[in-house]
Amino acid sequence: MLEYQSKEWLYEQYWNKGLSTPKIAKIYKIAQRTLYNWMNKFNIKRRTFSDYKGKTSYQWKGGIRKRDDGYILKWIPTNSLYAPMKADKKYILQHRYVMAKHLGRLLDDNEIVHHIDGNKKNNKIQNLKLMTRGEHIKLHKNY
Numbered sequence: 001m002l003e004y005q006s007k008e009w010l011y012e013q014y015w016n017k018g019l020s021t022p023k024i025a026k027i028y029k030i031a032q033r034t035l036y037n038w039m040n041k042f043n044i045k046r047r048t049f050s051d052y053k054g055k056t057s058y059q060w061k062g063g064i065r066k067r068d069d070g071y072i073l074k075w076i077p078t079n080s081l082y083a084p085m086k087a088d089k090k091y092i093l094q095h096r097y098v099m100a101k102h103l104g105r106l107l108d109d110n111e112i113v114h115h116i117d118g119n120k121k122n123n124k125i126q127n128l129k130l131m132t133r134g135e136h137i138k139l140h141k142n143y
Helices: 007-016 021-027 032-041 094-103 133-141
Strands: 064-066 072-075 091-093 111-115 128-132
Touching (some): 007 021, 007 032, 021 032, 091 094, 094 128, 111 133, 128 133
Antiparallel strands (some): 064 072, 072 091, 111 128
């Protein structure tokens, strides 16, 4: 018996390891239809689009995306220590995340993370400076 003909093995590869049916079929050099037939025989439910969220999504790009204003956003799970600092439902501004992680605490709303070189994509800790909102306004008035 071949591995893909075992219900437990096929379930493990597909659901627990998250391999796609094309990938499993390619590994064993079989038609995808053959794999579907075995899945049907074993009553292994196929994934739906709603099963592909976050890291399992085919559109996953490492949890990083760029906002229209040039700032980088980082995906963090809802149970993360830094979740209260999210800019929207799923993402946190990466420069604020880097600073908070460096300090080992959440940032206050009044704390601004300034990019020293002005490059919003350069989120290395050496390029970031923590300031109050007032200090940040004064700094930019001097430009």
